[in-house]
Amino acid sequence: MKTFFKIFSIAFLCFVILFSGIVWSFNRFMKDNHSGSDLVAKAVEWEEENKEELQPEEKDLLRRLVNESSRVNMVLLGLDGPRSDTMMFVSFNPDSKKLDMISIPRDTYYHRQGYDRLDKRKINSVYGDHGANGVKTVVSDILIDVPVDYYVTVNYKGVEAIIDSIGGVPIHIPRLMDYEDKAEGLRIYFEPGHHVLNGENGVKFLRYRKSYPDGDLGRIKAQQEFVKSAIKKAMGFRLPAVATTAFRYVRTDMELQDALRLATSATGLNTEEISSYMLPGEDKYRNGVSYYFHDMQAIRDLLIEIYAEGRELEEETSPLVEDEEE
Numbered sequence: 001m002k003t004f005f006k007i008f009s010i011a012f013l014c015f016v017i018l019f020s021g022i023v024w025s026f027n028r029f030m031k032d033n034h035s036g037s038d039l040v041a042k043a044v045e046w047e048e049e050n051k052e053e054l055q056p057e058e059k060d061l062l063r064r065l066v067n068e069s070s071r072v073n074m075v076l077l078g079l080d081g082p083r084s085d086t087m088m089f090v091s092f093n094p095d096s097k098k099l100d101m102i103s104i105p106r107d108t109y110y111h112r113q114g115y116d117r118l119d120k121r122k123i124n125s126v127y128g129d130h131g132a133n134g135v136k137t138v139v140s141d142i143l144i145d146v147p148v149d150y151y152v153t154v155n156y157k158g159v160e161a162i163i164d165s166i167g168g169v170p171i172h173i174p175r176l177m178d179y180e181d182k183a184e185g186l187r188i189y190f191e192p193g194h195h196v197l198n199g200e201n202g203v204k205f206l207r208y209r210k211s212y213p214d215g216d217l218g219r220i221k222a223q224q225e226f227v228k229s230a231i232k233k234a235m236g237f238r239l240p241a242v243a244t245t246a247f248r249y250v251r252t253d254m255e256l257q258d259a260l261r262l263a264t265s266a267t268g269l270n271t272e273e274i275s276s277y278m279l280p281g282e283d284k285y286r287n288g289v290s291y292y293f294h295d296m297q298a299i300r301d302l303l304i305e306i307y308a309e310g311r312e313l314e315e316e317t318s319p320l321v322e323d324e325e326e
Contacts, residue, residue, distance in 0.1 A: 032132040032153050032251040034082075062300055065307035066146055070095055072262060074150040074254075075132075075139050078159065078206070082128030086206070086223060089139055089148070091306060094265035100306045101227070101276045102143075103220045108279065109291040110138055118289045132253070142279075144300055150254045158249025159206065160199035162230075165245040168196040169230045171205065179210045202226070216292075217278060224276040232271040277302060 071093045078086030089102040106124035119125060126138050132151035140148045154162070163169055177190040188204045197205055206226060212218025234242045254262070280298030283290060 030247075030250070030252055030254075030256075032151065032253070034127070034131045062144060062146070062304050062307070065304060069093065069307055071307070072150075073146065073148050074152055074252075075136055075148050077127060077132060077135060077151065077153045079127065079153055079155045083124045084127045084135065085124065087123065087135070087139075088227070089143060092262070092266070093309070094262070096309060097266070097269045097273070098309060099231075099269060099274045101224065101274070102279055102302070103224055103276065104139065104142070104279045105216055105220060105281075105292040107216065107283075107290060107292045108142070108281070109286075109293050110142065112138075118287055121289075122291065132251070142294055142299070143303060144296065146303055150252055150258075152254075153251045154246075154249055156203050156207075158246075160203050161245050161249055162199075162242060163197070163202040164199035165241045166230065166233045168198045169202055169226060169233060170194065170196045171226055171229055173205075175211065177205070177208050177211070179208060215283070217283075220278060228271070228274050228276065231274060235269060235271055275306075277306075 071091050073089065073091045076086075076088040076090050077084045083106075085106060087104040087106060089104060091100045091102075092098070104123060106122065108123040109121055110123045110126070111121045112126070112129075115121070115125075115129065120129075123135075123138060123142075126135050130137075132153055136148040136151050140146060172194050173190050173192055175192055177188055179188040180186065186204070186207070188208050190201075190205065195201075206223055208222075209216060209219045212222070252259075279292075279294055280302060281292050281294035284293050285291070
């Protein structure tokens with residue numbers, strides 16, 4: 001018996017050392033290595049088209065729902081060089097297995113202090129200046145201080161590899177896609193109809209931005225459908241291969257322990273219950289540049305809808321406001 005305990009103790013110690021090494025390696029090398037400059041400052045005061053502010057009592061219900069929720073929030077960044085070409089806020093409720101995605105247009109207007117150039121007032125420039133942590137700060141600010149727990153970044157090379165690891169992504173293409181950029185050596189051509197796109201063609205589909213009836217918003221809707229289809233395809237026997245591939249290309253500030261816990265809680269996720277939204281707002285021109293101006297009131301309503309998950313709620317009135325009315 002003493003011999004058994006001696007062998008067991010040595011084996012257990014070796015396991016702990018080995019697992020600790022894996023955890024240390026994951027937690028160190030999986031982080032995004034583009035730190036950028038100092039953390040992003042809050043936005044400059046909203047200008048004429050976007051200077052609305054929510055009153056404190058308007059935030060109370062949302063704040064309560066967030067505090068009561070066990071949701072895990074992250075921002076997913078598809079990188080094209082120093083800029084984020086795709087940006088999604090992803091919120092998962094481990095209790096209800098509900099997954100919600102809010103796409104954030106890359107032209108969303110966000111004027112940071114000290115960054116006054118017109119192109120720097122677009123949210124897709126934040127990553128190049130402040131890294132993924134800076135993007136988390138900006139997205140949380142736009143979403144009325146709803147916390148963003150983690151970031152996940154991946155470039156086009158990684159997207160291509162992940163798509164191939166799940167055996168391609170089925171997608172319906174409603175209209176002809178025909179585009180060529182000789183400078184980048186990019187040629188995109190897809191006939192209308194049902195396709196199963198491999199990694200190379202999947203990236204081309206995601207990069208295509210011409211001929212959508214509603215411009216870049218149409219591209220975002222197409223990306224959302226592609227992502228949902230990819231998730232459905234991945235949630236099966238191919239998941240280990242997807243995880244192995246993702247480990248090579250994805251970068252995140254999520255600790256290994258948190259990643260394992262999240263993966264476990266995602267078991268039973270109903271892919272039919274994945275909801276996708278567009279950040280509420282509208283396109284406008286300013287100084288000859290096209291921006292997307294978000295709508296704070298509509299964002300609040302959308303976030304309450306997500307966090308309430310179908311429950312009927314009564315608006316709360318701040319006690320301070322009630323006292324003033326009396």
